[in-house]
Amino acid sequence: MILKTTMRQLKSILQITISSLVILISSSSLLQSQNVRLGIDVLMSDEISIVQNKQIALFTNQSGINVKGVPTAEILSKDSRVDLRKIFVPEHGYYTTIPAGEPVANDSIFGTPIVSLYGSLKIPNKKVLTDIDAVVVDIQDIGVRSYTYISSLLYLIQGCAENNVEVIVLDRPNPLGGLVVDGNLPENKFKSFVSLVPTTYIHGCTIGELAMMINGELWTENKKQCNVTVVTMEGWERWMAWDDTGLMWIPTSPHVPTANSVRGIATLGTIGELGVISIGIGTTSPFGYIGSPFLKLDNMRVDYEGIYLQHTYYRPFYGMYSGKDVEGYYLKFNLSNHLKPYTTGLLILRELVKNNPTLLSDNNLKSQSKDMFNKVTGTDKILNAIRTNLPEEMIVTLASEGMIDFLKIRQKYLLY
Structure with a gap:
C-alpha cells in the first residue's frame, strides 16, 4: 500500500515537472519572439x-x-x-x-x-x-x-x-x-x-x-x-x-509558403531549372521532395550536414508528373549553422547522375534548361563537371569559387 502511494506521488511529481518544463520552454520561445523587433x-x-x-x-x-x-x-x-x-x-x-x-x-x-x-x-x-x-x-x-x-x-x-x-x-x-x-x-x-x-x-x-x-x-x-x-x-x-525568431512566416512567392521551403529552394532550386527531375512543385511541400518515376536510386548517399533524404513516394497535384506516384526522397532538415544547402544540392544531383548516367544527356536536357541552370549557378563549370562525373571534391571546389573574396x-x- 505504501509502495503504491509512493508511486502515485512520484507520478504526480513527474507530471508537474514535465508540465512546468513545457510552460518554461513555451514562455522562453514567446519571450524570444517578443524580443525580435523588425x-x-x-x-x-x-x-x-x-x-x-x-x-x-x-x-x-x-x-x-x-x-x-x-x-x-x-x-x-x-x-x-x-x-x-x-x-x-x-x-x-x-x-x-x-x-x-x-x-x-x-x-x-x-x-x-x-x-x-x-x-x-x-x-x-x-x-x-x-x-x-x-x-x-x-x-x-x-x-x-x-x-x-x-x-x-x-x-x-x-x-x-x-x-x-x-x-x-x-x-x-x-x-x-x-x-x-x-x-x-x-x-x-x-x-x-x-x-x-x-x-x-x-x-x-x-x-x-x-x-x-x-x-x-x-x-x-x-x-x-x-x-x-x-x-x-x-x-x-x-x-x-x-x-x-518566433516570427510568423508569410509566403514570399507561390512556391515558398513556409520557412522550411526556403531551405528547400536553397538546396533544390538549381536542380529544378534542369527540368528533368521533380523537386516537389505541385505538392504541399514545394522544394521538399526530389524524385522521378524513371530514376534508379540504388546506393544513393542520403545523409548530409543538416539534411537527410528520407526515401518515399509522393504525388504532385500539378506540374511535372502530375497525378503520378513518384519515387524519390523527402528532405528532412535539421537546424544547423553548418548547413551548405547549395553545395549539398549539387552533390545530390551528382549522386543522381552517377546512378543514372544519361540523366543530363543532350537527349534529355533542353538547351534552354541548361542555359537557365548556368545562369542561376553563375557558371557552366559546375554542370560540365557533374555531366562528366568529376570527383565530389571538384564539385565542392567549383561550388565555392570566389567565396573568400566575398x-x-x-x-x-x-x-x-
Missing part, C-alpha cells in the same frame, strides 16, 4: 522622424509586415505622419500569387497606387520618382542569390541614385540565418536577373546589409551611389534561423 517596428516607435516631412514610396509585398502581422503598406498608408505616395512591387506582385516569370501589372492597395517593377519597368525612372524624396524598403528576402527581390533592390538603388532619391531599408531576418554562406560567385558572362547581385549563392546577409553592400561596392550598372539608411532590427542575432567584402557591411 525594422518597421523600430521605425514606427523610435525612428519615425526619418520619414516625416518627406514624400515616400514603399518597395514591398505582403511579406513586409510588423511583428503582429500588420502589413507595412497598411501601416504607412494609414499613419498621418507619413506621406505615402506609391508602392513599388517586385516579381509575383503584392500578394505573391503571380507565377515566376509572369509580368506584374500596376494596381492599387489601401488607397495607394501600386507601380510594378516586374514588367516593362524594372529600374525606377524619373517619371515614377519625380515626386518622391525617399523609397522605404520592407520586403522579406530568402537569402538566395537567384531570388529576384534582391535584383529588384539593386535596380531600385540604381534608379534612386540616378534621381537623387534616398533609400531607407527596414531590416528583416535572413530566414537561413546570418552564418550560413555557401556557393560560388557568378561569372560576368552569366550575369542575368537571377544573378544580378554578385554574392555567393547563399549570402548570409539581411536585406539591409545587402543594400549597403550594393551601394558601397558600386554594383549598380551606373556605378552611382545614393543615400542608404538601414533601420536595424532589435533582438535578432546572426545564429538565428527563421524558426528561432567574405572579405561582406565583413564590411555586417550590422549584427
